[in-house]
Amino acid sequence: MAKMIDGLLQGFRLHRLNRLRDQKSFLENYLPILVKAIRDREERRIKLARDRDGAALRGPALAAGVLTPALETERSTALANIEERYRWRAKALAQSKKRALSKSSEDMVVATFAVRTEQLEHQKQVDLESVGRRYAASQGDLAAAREAFRIQAEEVHAATDARLAAAKAKADKIIAAKTAAYETKTDELGRKIEKVRNLLIANKSDETNALIPEDSLLSVRNLSMRFGGLMAVDNLSFDVKKGEIFGLIGPNGAGKTTIFNCITRFYRPTSGEMLYRKNAVEVIRLNDYPVHDIIRQGIVRTFQNVELVWELTILDNLLVAAHTVYRTGFFGQLFHTPKLRREEEVMRAKAFGVLGTLGLLPYAYAIPYGLPYGILKKIELARTLMAHPKLIILDEPAAGLNDKETEELAVLIKKIRDDYHATIFLVEHDMGLVMDVCDTICAISFGKKLAIGTPAEIQSDKLVRSAYLGEES
Amino acid sequence: MTTLRLSFDRIRKQLAIIAKHPYFGFVVFGAILVVLRLLALGGIIPNSLMKSLVITMIYAIVALGFSLLLGYAGLASLGTAGFVGLGTYFIGHFSGTLGYPFLATILISLLGAIVLGAIVGFISLRIEGMYLAIITLGLSEIMREIFKSFTAFTNGVNGLGFRDFTLFELEVSEAAVDFIVIFVFILLIIGTLNIIKSPTGRALLAMKNSDSAAQSMGIGLMKYRLLAFTLATIYAVIGGLLYMMDQQFSIPTTWSLDFSLNILAAVVVGGAQSITGIILGTFTIFGLNMTVLKEIAFFREYPDATWIVSGMLIILITMFYPGGLIRLLLAIKFWLIKIWKKLKRKWSVYRYGEDD
């Protein structure tokens, strides 16, 4: 009885820990977005105020004959516009001359068009002059007018500056207040998390914890899978250590994907169990979880053939993968509450971060339809990074890629392991890639384990060589 | 002078921002409908036209729910007619025959819709694809048989009338019903828009593309299939309630396979994934019959011949534009833009000569 209550308490604590962590990460991620929004608004306001000042001072400046920078640009734009307009007119004239030449006698045309060209030139000069006049000083007491304008301009600018400074101070204050509030909240959450964590660790039952070694993340024990008469996986056991890149190799039909499908619960194994270290205190049996709960435990997978949502943009595809991270309920989504909007902003920022890491930013708003295969594979990879992955399962990530893309992929896989502190478990045919990136390799054939060890050990293993090359041992 | 220009500029910019909001077009659409209804009140446009507009809107509500099912969740259902019919009998029986208050009827209807949707959702977990379409067709037939035979509830094959509709002890006139329909229509459009632009909408699309990929991303099939069917059923039942308020009569023969097929046709012809497309499709399939074709002598002699037009539309659109009318319109728009650019270029060459 006490044990049961203990278990329940632990479960409750775990749930609470997860919620607190989610809240904390939300606050941490939302603060920069909020600050940026405030700053953007401020910038917009500054620009607007300056524009308004310029507009208010335009008349007096013209009257006083002062060429303020704004007026200067206005003038040069007007001049450039006239130049452009007359260039086109000249072209049109030349064209109509050409047309006229093909119709009537030469002398006549040449004479007419000489006159028309001259007229055009004259008109252009008139226009240019009129612009010049508009921006030149008018008659009267210029010095006094300029002085008056200077004073007026100073007044206006001073007023605006003061207003802007006040607004900036206000914005700074808001930002400071928000930051402080968020930090206190975050700190508080941090303390709570620490507390719950300590409680969890203090009460952790050694029973489940001792099931698998402290440093391994996933342990497959005596896994068997039978399809009718075919033994696809036969009594297979191996351990995946935390933070390593684990490769599974084997000839075609060796049962590699079947193992993945057992771990991600698409198949129900005939016998055997998969143990997984969910966090510092808990080891769970994956056999007990339905398919769609696997991702909540931190296990994310890709598919052999790219399975994207073809109607959505790449960005939205990544947001689909973050499905489990959203906290807003259905009614929140129905009414698009501010909470949902904030969450969407945080997710979008995160998605952009991931896209940036993988160099996919140019494709963010593209539809996956028709993109090159290498990009699609990368998008699948990007998708795995959206939901706090601990264990990333890659099913033939290099299938269909050319040599250059495969090299890039190797770098990327290592980068993901280091940046996201995730363990990576992959199946691959490309031996170059496997030997390059993997820390540990497990070789299987017809569902049976041949060898497990470092790449060098696997390369020199006799059984593996015979399975792959058909060598007699 | 300058300040005036500037403020005008600001208003224009603000308007541009508002116009970019996804709700904007639909709210304007609703406003136009309200204005039309007011014009009909004033006798400027014929009342019969307004009547057909309102009934088309009710069908569009049903089609919206169905599009969530077909266009987003990728689940084919032919049971729409039964659910809409059920809505009409709910209000006809509870508010009409028994005289319950309107809110109670709405609650009962929503509850009924949720239960029914959940049942069909559960069925959809076991049966998929065309099998599901046929099974839902069977369900709809079961419901039609019930409408025919369960006389205490539905008044059988003679049809159930519904008059003197009161809302909060106020007599509701015909015009008021039309305004209610317009209001609910726009509200549901906005609700649908919110759903499809939220994680739920994306989850439904993911499920449509690949069950296994969706599951591996944490999207539970059961939850979302149930949700999709429940939503579609709720929309259908709301459509039924409004239908009864508007037409004041419901008879089992209306709720046959033809009705479901027509809703399906509206969604497919318009474009299953776009709200504008669905409205367009419903107005093409239902509205065209009721407003334009009715005026032609041939169709007056053979009223059923209007089916030919909708049938041909469905066939041609599925043959050549599977994306629906909305895609066709987009294609035409791009085509026009292309032609415009080409003409402009030609003119420029004529006027200014080839570029240097």
Added chain:
Amino acid sequence: MIEKLLYVTLAAVGIYYLVDLAVLSRVKKRAVYRAKLLNLLMLLSVLAGFAFAIKEMTLYLFLQIVLLNIVEMCVLVLATTGIVLIFKTSVTTNFAQGTVATVGAFAAAKLIIYLTANTAMPMSTKLILALVFSAVVTFLIGLFIDTVIFRNSRYSNPVGKQMITMGIVLVLFGLMPVLFGLLPLTIEAFSYFPYEIQLPNFPYPLILPAQNLIALLITVGMLVFLFAALRFTKWGLGVRATASNETVAGMMGVNTKLITALSWGIAGAFGGVAAFLFAPVGSSVTVSFMTPVQVNAFLASILGGFSSFGGPLVGAVLINLFSSIASFLNSVWTNVIVYVLVLLLVLVKPLGLFGKKTAKKV
């Protein structure tokens, strides 16, 4: 008393098989075959057992109802065959099967009217001519649908094809009043003579209308012809290859276009004959008089499972038997009982009674 006990036992055995089936079919291959054979027995025994036990239905009454319902059964079997044939070759459910058949019935009825007005043939000759005419018309419509519409469609996927058949339903619905007038027409039966069959131990003779016998003969003849063609002709081989995989069949040199076109034609003809036989029973030929047959044929197809040719036919026979028994139990709720029963059976076996499960690849 003992008789009742026997029937209840029969029902219990049926239920046992129903539960057992799901388990058995997953374990051994031989068990699957055994279960398949026992499927039919089980279903019948459940129903018959319940019907006998509840309502004191005697074997005599049961047989009599079955004999009287033979025409409906034949119509359902023919319609279902058409649907399955099209599903096999074009991977789509043909919603227009019933409507195309209705056009055939209308054409036949019009021909009879024409012949009566202009010639002095005996009724039976006119009817035979009309039957052939109905089949030919529907065959041509079927051919038209495949060659003109499906083969020209720019994008073809199963759902799109389904949608097109729905469009055809609407077009024909609109076209029929224009072509054949707004009034319902009639087709007379071949014969109204009832045979009497006296079996030992039965109090009264069983009545078998001659029309039913003729319908049965026509149906069996057509089915034998079809199955022989499927089994022994090049076309049949082509159909089976196309059903397995159209693209591969096409690459192997099978003329899939011809095969599907012919299948559509033959399916149409089956529908035409079905409508012709159904017209005397359904009292008059109207635009939607085949709709209930259409719905039942769909249900029969999924009850039997689309994966085999024979399954849906058994499904059609079963549905007819269900409704015979249900109509005896309660004449108002007959259809509801049948639909609910089919629904439950399909929920137990989602791919139909004879369906085969294909493994999903991830």
